[in-house]
Amino acid sequence: MYVAVKGGEKAIANAHALLAKRGQGSADAPRIDYPQVQNQMGVLVSRVMAEGSLYDPELAAKALLQSQGDVLEAVTLLRSYRTTLPRFGITVAVDTVGLPAERRVSATFKDIPGGQQLGATFDYTHRLLAEELETPEVATSDAQVDEPMPRVTDLLGADALIERDRPEEGWTDPDPSDLTREPTVFPMSRAERLQALSRGDEGFLLSLGYSTQRGFGNNHPFAGEVRVGEVEVEFFAPELGHAIPIGRIELTECQMVNQFVGSAEQAPQFTRGYGLVFGRAERKAMSMSLVDRTLRHQEFGERIVSPAQDEEFVIAHSDNVEAAGFVEHLKLPHYVDFQAELGLIRSLRREFQSRQNSAEAPSASTDTRIEENA
Amino acid sequence: MSGPRIVYNEGYLDELTKRVVRRALLKGVAIPGFQVPFASREVPMPRGWGTGGVQVTASVIGPLDTLKVIDQGADDTTNAVSIRAFFEKVAGASSTTRTYEATIIQTRHRIPETPLAENQIVVYQVPIPEPLRFLEPRETETRRLHALEEYGLMYVKLYEDIARYGHIAKTYDYPVLVNNRYVMAPSPIPSFDNPKMHQSSALQLFGAGREKRIYAIPPYTDVESLGFDDFPFEPQRFEQPCEICESIEVYLDEVFIDDQGGVMFVCSDTDHCERTLTARDHDRITEVNA
Numbered sequence: 001m002y003v004a005v006k007g008g009e010k011a012i013a014n015a016h017a018l019l020a021k022r023g024q025g026s027a028d029a030p031r032i033d034y035p036q037v038q039n040q041m042g043v044l045v046s047r048v049m050a051e052g053s054l055y056d057p058e059l060a061a062k063a064l065l066q067s068q069g070d071v072l073e074a075v076t077l078l079r080s081y082r083t084t085l086p087r088f089g090i091t092v093a094v095d096t097v098g099l100p101a102e103r104r105v106s107a108t109f110k111d112i113p114g115g116q117q118l119g120a121t122f123d124y125t126h127r128l129l130a131e132e133l134e135t136p137e138v139a140t141s142d143a144q145v146d147e148p149m150p151r152v153t154d155l156l157g158a159d160a161l162i163e164r165d166r167p168e169e170g171w172t173d174p175d176p177s178d179l180t181r182e183p184t185v186f187p188m189s190r191a192e193r194l195q196a197l198s199r200g201d202e203g204f205l206l207s208l209g210y211s212t213q214r215g216f217g218n219n220h221p222f223a224g225e226v227r228v229g230e231v232e233v234e235f236f237a238p239e240l241g242h243a244i245p246i247g248r249i250e251l252t253e254c255q256m257v258n259q260f261v262g263s264a265e266q267a268p269q270f271t272r273g274y275g276l277v278f279g280r281a282e283r284k285a286m287s288m289s290l291v292d293r294t295l296r297h298q299e300f301g302e303r304i305v306s307p308a309q310d311e312e313f314v315i316a317h318s319d320n321v322e323a324a325g326f327v328e329h330l331k332l333p334h335y336v337d338f339q340a341e342l343g344l345i346r347s348l349r350r351e352f353q354s355r356q357n358s359a360e361a362p363s364a365s366t367d368t369r370i371e372e373n374a
Numbered sequence: 375m376s377g378p379r380i381v382y383n384e385g386y387l388d389e390l391t392k393r394v395v396r397r398a399l400l401k402g403v404a405i406p407g408f409q410v411p412f413a414s415r416e417v418p419m420p421r422g423w424g425t426g427g428v429q430v431t432a433s434v435i436g437p438l439d440t441l442k443v444i445d446q447g448a449d450d451t452t453n454a455v456s457i458r459a460f461f462e463k464v465a466g467a468s469s470t471t472r473t474y475e476a477t478i479i480q481t482r483h484r485i486p487e488t489p490l491a492e493n494q495i496v497v498y499q500v501p502i503p504e505p506l507r508f509l510e511p512r513e514t515e516t517r518r519l520h521a522l523e524e525y526g527l528m529y530v531k532l533y534e535d536i537a538r539y540g541h542i543a544k545t546y547d548y549p550v551l552v553n554n555r556y557v558m559a560p561s562p563i564p565s566f567d568n569p570k571m572h573q574s575s576a577l578q579l580f581g582a583g584r585e586k587r588i589y590a591i592p593p594y595t596d597v598e599s600l601g602f603d604d605f606p607f608e609p610q611r612f613e614q615p616c617e618i619c620e621s622i623e624v625y626l627d628e629v630f631i632d633d634q635g636g637v638m639f640v641c642s643d644t645d646h647c648e649r650t651l652t653a654r655d656h657d658r659i660t661e662v663n664a
Contacts, residue, residue, distance in 0.1 A: 008455035079416040183411035186513045322584045325421025332453050335627050336446045336483045340545030340564040343610050
């Protein structure tokens with residue numbers, strides 16, 4: 001009886017031991033090591049890094065093993081580690097034009113400077129479940145592409161067919177506020193929103209992006225460009241007086257070209273939606289750019305008619321560490337609150353019963369009473 | 375690379391983060407009941423499991439402190455055990471289950487039965503810090519309502535309860551007016567505990583990790599549970615005493631004791647129950663010996 005709520009300490013220790021055992025599977029099964037996960041489950045590692053907001057394939061692979069493949073647990077592990085790291089400063093904005101794209105496709109133009117490059121993609125594969133995995137030889141490309149790859153949106157921008165990506169000449173990019181270090185209050189700046197979306201849950205953003213394609217916040221998107229590749233990260237070192245490269249990270253970028261707007265004073269232009277995610281994450285980058293554009297309704301004076309346009313709804317619920325934690329906290333004991341509710345419902349029922357009884361006593365017509373209440 | 379890659383700071387949070395939290399706490403103390411936004415960090419337990427309370431405790435705890443952690447009033451419920459174990463691991467503070475020994479009491483859903491003292495801090499774990507949230511889901515809107523001291527929505531809700539049920543149908547997280555200015559969510563403590571917040575000798579700190587808000591009630595502050603002249607606030611009461619320690623006027627858990635629907639009512643505050651029982655047994659022994 002009362003012992004039911006006792007013994008928490010021992011129960012926890014036993015549960016952890018059991019969990020570790022489940023993680024190993026059968027006792028003679030060989031353990032997967034983290035380099036195997038890092039190398040052979042690259043897309044999964046990307047997702048954990050993106051939503052965990054920490055570019056570290058090794059730690060992401062370790063987190064996935066520790067969490068027994070529970071992605072949201074792995075994300076939580078990485079976040080709880082990341083948050084204890086000191087922040088030294090802000091890197092120079094990465095240059096995705098200079099990024100030698102491993103993959104680059106545009107749905108808006110057949111031929112683009114720098115060419116289209118399919119790269120490593122699941123697109124056009126037949127989704128037939130295979131017994132064994134094969135690794136065919138990859139043909140070495142005969143000519144190394146040295147041609148620069150300007151962004152498709154920059155090509156459109158040259159003719160002012162698309163809105164500028166910065167307000168005006170002479171504008172300097174302000175240091176973005178850091179969502180993880182400064183309190184965020186609504187309404188957010190676009191830079192803050194993009195940070196939140198970039199670490200937001202892939203599934204949630206996918207569904208929201210999808211909803212905008214189905215009439216809940218229509219924004220007529222075209223995939224102007226999707227590119228994937230490694231980019232150099234530079235850090236401005238004040239002691240040296242110049243920026244120094246500190247490493248390379250793999251990124252997926254999506255530039256969505258959207259419905260145009262115009263006014264009496266301004267010629268019609270296409271508008272932009274932007275997505276940028278760690279690693280190989282096209283679905284996420286595309287969803288992010290759809291949602292980014294949808295959330296910019298205020299800039300274009302669009303009417304709010306759908307959930308994906310609602311900044312507080314989207315941003316406050318996009319973080320899967322927060323969402324998973326709060327949903328799962330319902331497993332925690334709620335005896336006290338439930339007891340309070342029990343007390344109230346019992347007294348309400350008693351009062352109801354005594355009202356019923358006193359109504360019945362003078363043999364009033366209960367039938368009409370019920371009808372009146374209906 | 376040599377040496378371990380993964381190293382944590384004393385008290386888990388880095389020093390700069392503790393400073394951020396302390397600043398928010400100071401602002402909260404200066405404006406009782408006002409929700410201060412802070413850049414809530416991840417901590418190694420899930421959101422909604424006390425991450426706000428953990429950050430507040432981590433920022434105020436020192437090596438000389440004695441920590442007590444309760445969940446549902448009990449020291450030995452699993453999440454309380456887990457949080458206490460976390461601080462034993464990452465901070466040098468000692469821990470206790472005795473309310474009067476603790477300098478910091480982190481709590482979920484209860485205020486201890488033992489009256490609190492001036493040298494004590496109560497840290498509440500808060501799931502939804504905004505008392506108006508279920509009346510108005512938008513942060514931008516509720517912020518304005520607080521700024522204008524516009525609490526009509528809340529009073530209408532309470533009035534509608536009375537019209538529908540003959541009572542204010544709010545049994546926990548019962549809204550309070552702090553220092554005659556801000557309407558505040560006391561976290562899901564039962565309304566039974568609300569009167570303990572009023573003019574408390576202890577400093578009361580509230581941390582909502584997922585919602586990124588901190589608020590506070592300094593010692594000896596007026597905390598009034600909302601009500602009407604003709605329908606004043608009435609805290610819940612229990613008619614029976616605890617069936618273990620025989621305390622009256624305490625909050626009780628209803629515990630099933632068989633599969634026939636038999637129940638017994640026992641103290642929710644395990645420390646209070648143990649101490650009362652020990653003291654009573656001691657008295658009995660003294661009586662017998664006398």
